[in-house]
Amino acid sequence: MVYEEYEKDVEVIEEENEKYLECFYDDLVKHQLKPKTIRKHISNVAFYINDFLNYYEPTEMKEGCYKIDEFLGDWFIRKAMWSNATTTKENGASLKKFYKCMLEHHYIEKEDYDELCYMIKNNMSDWIESVNNFNNVDYFW
Numbered sequence: 711m712v713y714e715e716y717e718k719d720v721e722v723i724e725e726e727n728e729k730y731l732e733c734f735y736d737d738l739v740k741h742q743l744k745p746k747t748i749r750k751h752i753s754n755v756a757f758y759i760n761d762f763l764n765y766y767e768p769t770e771m772k773e774g775c776y777k778i779d780e781f782l783g784d785w786f787i788r789k790a791m792w793s794n795a796t797t798t799k800e801n802g803a804s805l806k807k808f809y810k811c812m813l814e815h816h817y818i819e820k821e822d823y824d825e826l827c828y829m830i831k832n833n834m835s836d837w838i839e840s841v842n843n844f845n846n847v848d849y850f851w
Contacts, residue, residue, distance in 0.1 A: 719768035727759045730771055730812060737811045754804035762786070775809060775822040778829045782837045787844045794845060795838045802830045802837075
């Protein structure tokens with residue numbers, strides 16, 4: 711029964727996330743980004759808010775402002791086969807853009823966004839070092 715409750719909670723969150731992704735998409739289009747760039751940002755954000763945030767327990771989008779270190783510093787490195795220095799930076803940029811959009815549309819508070827930006831700015835070099843070490847086979851032997 712517990713797993714069924716988890717699935718139900720995740721379904722509700724993913725439906726809510728769809729609204730946020732549509733809002734983000736509209737903002738990206740309004741800023742005249744190229745379709746390929748828009749797809750990349752949407753894909754990165756959807757992976758974060760639908761897969762990572764709900765992996766262990768159902769977690770709402772706004773809580774994601776406080777889980778970026780756990781994501782880019784560990785989970786993304788281990789769970790995303792495509793993780794490398796470039797995709798780590800791209801995800802950081804996508805999430806920063808997304809949460810800025812959420813701030814502008816009043817879905818999150820300024821303190822939440824500021825915390826996310828602080829974490830990205832101060833931890834990116836550590837995350838890149840971690841992903842490079844993880845992807846370096848010689849590092850483990």
